[in-house]
Amino acid sequence: MKLYYDPASTVCRPILLFLADHDLPVELIHVDLAKQENRAGWYLEINPNGMVPALVDGGFSLTESATILRYFADLAGAAAYPAEARARAKVDEALDWFNTSFYRDHGYGLVYPQILPHYAVLGGADRLAFHAERAAARLDVLDRHMIGDRPFVAGDSLSIADYFGAGLVTMGDMIGYDLLPYPNVRRWLATMAVRPGWDQANAAFHGWRSAVRAAA
């Protein structure tokens, strides 16, 4: 299987962390977003959205990071994507929440317009303030309702929603997002950050983060 990815991508980092924990025969192929390789003709034939990640497994292909995570988890028979219907539905609920409600306001509404030139058009003080307020409300839901006094976002066990959500929430590091008001989120992220594959899976992101901070 070939996974087309960029190591700094918000939605690729969770897959890299999952692969660090699960033994799957995946060949990693770097599609360098900084060089706009995602817009090259050869890549658009693989993913016409011009985005990473994309998976090609023989004649079968998948786009959408959360779907790839689910597929990998099924292939690995991972406990991180439980088979029991209600447990699985709670994981799916958290994945969908991160990918829609949270990502829209925190990622596309707040962080990306401040650090990615091609999203700057979504910036402006009013828009940023609008999304900042909504992102804070989402984080409050994550902190008090999804995590609460539990260790993970979809129950008592590590799930692919934790892999996914940790990638999205840490995107806020790029703009120095203050997680102080969200103690359960900080505790949860600390749990994820000691996973053996964390540093490697996030190395490119941390390099990018240092560069953004140095330029600020």
Ligand SMILES: N[C@@H](CCC(=O)N[C@@H](CS)C(=O)NCC(=O)O)C(=O)O
């Ligand atoms: N819904 C897609 C979104 C993928 C996505 O946003 N990928 C970003 C990197 S984090 C990308 O490739 N951006 C390229 C661009 O916007 O030109 C998924 O979850 O896979």
